[in-house]
Amino acid sequence: MPYEFRLPDIGEGVAEGEILKWLVKEGESVSEDQPLVEVMTDKVNVQIPSPRAGRVSKILAGEGEVVKVGQLIVSITETGAEGPSQQGAAPGPETTVKTEVARSPVAPVDRVLAAPATRRLARELGVELTSVTGTGPGGRVTDEDVRRIGKAVQVTSQEKPGVGQEELVPLRGVRKIISERLLRSSMATAHVTHVDEADVTELAALRESLRGEADRLGVKLTFLPFFIKATIEALKEFPYLNSTLDEEGGNIVLKKYYNLGIASDTDEGLIVPVLKAADQKDVFTLAAELEKLSGRARAGQLALDEVHGSTFTITNVGSVGGLFATPIINYPEVAILGTHKIMKRPVVREGKIEMRDMIYLSLTFDHRVVDGAYAARFMKRLVEILQDPKALVD
Secondary structure, three states: OOEEEEOOOOOOOOOEEEEEEEOOOOOOEEOOOOEEEEEEEOOEEEEEEOOOOEEEEEEOOOOOOEEEOOOEEEEEEEOOOOOHHHHHOOOOHHHOOOOOOOOOOOOOOOOOOEOHHHHHHHHHHOOOHHHOOOOOHHHOEOHHHHHHHHHHHHHHHHHOOOOOOOOOOOOOOHHHHHHHHHHHHHHHOOEEEEEEEEEOHHHHHHHHHOHHHHHHHOOOOOOHHHHHHHHHHHHHHOHHHOEEEEOOOOEEEEOOOOOEEEEEEEOOEEEOOEEOOHHHOOHHHHHHHHHHHHHHHHOOOOOHHHOOOOOEEEEEOOOOOOOOOOOOOOOOEOEEEEEOOOEEEEEEEOOEEEEEEEEEEEEEEEOOOOOHHHHHHHHHHHHHHHHOHHHHHO
């Protein structure tokens, strides 16, 4: 009988994944370790290789279907194997789940081939991509395909008010994971946000003075590496903000290492890649790693270990704009720092009004672990470091 392949335990506590794309078809021959299926799990795409060489007998989970670890997803008839000989085969690591898992009743969802920009255009024009016949390579939906349908929708909506003005977007993939995580965070922690401001005029001058060195090293030096360095220095003095709450054991776990999550905006949603051992790196190294991680995040190529293990998170919304925000904690962490737009504002210094580079900072913290006064002192210290930033590059 064919070899039954179940969704393997990918690690890091992953319990389920969404089938994004099958890389083989039924009846097709596959070799061992050949990429078999692409699965979205915990905000990253993972290609799972074939555990056997043979022929794909039956695909048992459709694209768009959410499957559990241990659930049967494909059967493979091994090369040269007779049906009865498979019955006595010893299970490999990928078949360690012994209990039969029922197949999910969720119906397969057709996955439309379209670039992120084309999907965005479809949303803007109110076009449902599943209704569009793609004229691009491999049936890919192009911008012109969307605009053609969009014109028809516009005419119809003019004739019948309300028609074509709504679109149903399935809550799945990254959006579904973000939804579940943020809801869990808001329900599991006692959110409080403290807002402060910093004069970063000297920091702006320091960054400008380092541009030549950054260009020589081939890195883009933004303000974020400096914010990371300053945050770590403040966390060392206020360790309860670099911790987690072990409710079952009744302990606050103070982390003596500094893995900073950096919230990144991508076409697929908010992704939080992690800078490991950030306290051991200078601003140039941080800048290079930030550029690499953000690029991998936008391309959907982050590995599992690149989105796990953060101890504190920074969300930098300054490039987008706005005055300040109240970010949601990246559970199970205890706090998250929001950095915002740097703007020139009139500030009174020694009785005189001066134009200075100012920034608002917002710290959301779990009040179960951290009191308001403790958070305020942390922010005061962070502001002091940012306003006298020379030590950040020593």
